[in-house]
Amino acid sequence: MNPSTQDSQPDASVLLLIDLQQAIDHPSWGVRNNPGAEAEVAALLAYWRARNWPVWHVRHDSTRPHSHYRPEQAGHDFKPGLGPLSTEVLIPKQTNNAFIGTDLDARLKATGHRKLVVAGVITNNSVEATVRMAGNLGYDTYLVADACFTFGRTDWNGQARSADEVHAMSLANLNGEYCTVVTSKSLLAGLTQAMAIPSTPVDMPARHEVTPRRLNATEAEAHLDDLADVLIDCVEGGASVSFMLPLARDKAEAFWRGVAESVSRNERVLLIAEDADGEILGTVQLVTAQPDNQPHRADIAKMLVHRKARRRGIAQQLMKAVEQEALKAGKTVLVLDTVTGGDAERLYQREGWLRAGEVPKYALMPNGELCGTTFYYKHL
Numbered sequence: 001m002n003p004s005t006q007d008s009q010p011d012a013s014v015l016l017l018i019d020l021q022q023a024i025d026h027p028s029w030g031v032r033n034n035p036g037a038e039a040e041v042a043a044l045l046a047y048w049r050a051r052n053w054p055v056w057h058v059r060h061d062s063t064r065p066h067s068h069y070r071p072e073q074a075g076h077d078f079k080p081g082l083g084p085l086s087t088e089v090l091i092p093k094q095t096n097n098a099f100i101g102t103d104l105d106a107r108l109k110a111t112g113h114r115k116l117v118v119a120g121v122i123t124n125n126s127v128e129a130t131v132r133m134a135g136n137l138g139y140d141t142y143l144v145a146d147a148c149f150t151f152g153r154t155d156w157n158g159q160a161r162s163a164d165e166v167h168a169m170s171l172a173n174l175n176g177e178y179c180t181v182v183t184s185k186s187l188l189a190g191l192t193q194a195m196a197i198p199s200t201p202v203d204m205p206a207r208h209e210v211t212p213r214r215l216n217a218t219e220a221e222a223h224l225d226d227l228a229d230v231l232i233d234c235v236e237g238g239a240s241v242s243f244m245l246p247l248a249r250d251k252a253e254a255f256w257r258g259v260a261e262s263v264s265r266n267e268r269v270l271l272i273a274e275d276a277d278g279e280i281l282g283t284v285q286l287v288t289a290q291p292d293n294q295p296h297r298a299d300i301a302k303m304l305v306h307r308k309a310r311r312r313g314i315a316q317q318l319m320k321a322v323e324q325e326a327l328k329a330g331k332t333v334l335v336l337d338t339v340t341g342g343d344a345e346r347l348y349q350r351e352g353w354l355r356a357g358e359v360p361k362y363a364l365m366p367n368g369e370l371c372g373t374t375f376y377y378k379h380l
Helices: 037-050 104-110 123-136 163-174 184-196 217-222 224-236 249-264 314-328 343-350
Strands: 014-018 055-060 089-093 115-121 140-149 180-182 210-215 268-275 280-287 297-305 333-339 354-364 370-379
Touching: 014 037, 014 123, 037 055, 037 115, 037 140, 037 184, 055 123, 089 104, 115 123, 123 140, 123 163, 123 343, 140 163, 140 184, 180 184, 210 217, 210 314, 217 224, 217 249, 224 249, 224 280, 224 297, 249 268, 268 314, 280 314, 297 314, 314 343, 333 343, 333 354
Parallel strands: 014 055, 014 115, 055 089, 115 140, 140 180, 297 333
Antiparallel strands: 210 268, 268 280, 280 297, 333 370, 354 370
16 A cells, blocks of 8 residues: 555654554453553544544564464454554554564655654554664654553563553553653643644654753752762662762762863863752763864763663753754764663664774773773764
């Protein structure tokens, strides 16, 4: 099927519905959660269709002989009221990932779509696999929690886990790292509110109630204690950021005092991410002082997010903010380094950073173990 006329709106988010077929109702699956998920999907469909926004359907065409999803079996059909219209895109797949073995990525790029709203089944299988890939490919992805469902499973230790537990853990794995998890109600309310204000572009609700901002030297001095809290927490959590365990508070505060002095000399920019109560949850630095033959370059340093605030997209917000500060400072080439194989690598890759190379045994982890370092760069 060719992309419909809906796809003439590249700024509209694609509603991507995954595997909503009758096979999922077979009793062999066991006990599910979210009995109202289909109603939430129907509400999303109605909202998108009323505005002529793009709706894309993923259909699982199993190759397994006894699968209820196998073509020409009753379970292969879409659930009533949730199937595609003739004008909507259909993506057949044969794996648990809608991007593998399909033209989904190519079609999204060809039509200019960079935002996805995902719903469907099952949360911890095809939904999770697809959302992970979407995040890694750089799509701005929103997963509607109450428009998905799953089934109970026995964990690796042999303990039975309810469908709600499996669902919640899958969402926790995804949120902030690969997508933003929302509810149908909050999503539609945010879209409706955005459209009601002419000066506000139609967009997704705000990702998180956290605001990045720049600190001057005086403000940095005033926040030494809070900044030290973040640094100490990250080091205690195993982050290789130049410090070893145990990190004394006076040493952490001395580091930030030096940063404040560097800010006062216009050698670097210090950004923080704070919540509505003013609590600092993360920070990053832009080192602008470079050799005379590199006036166009800057380094990204000390990307830190407190462990209690992880998986909320704070690091991504800080990276976007620091890149804007770089442009303001006339910097067009940015460089950073990170622990090889660490979680931060996925973030940098999603944000368009390019891998320059790896140095094995470059530094020590806080516990004294050697670790490799990978260098990344980005042209703005």
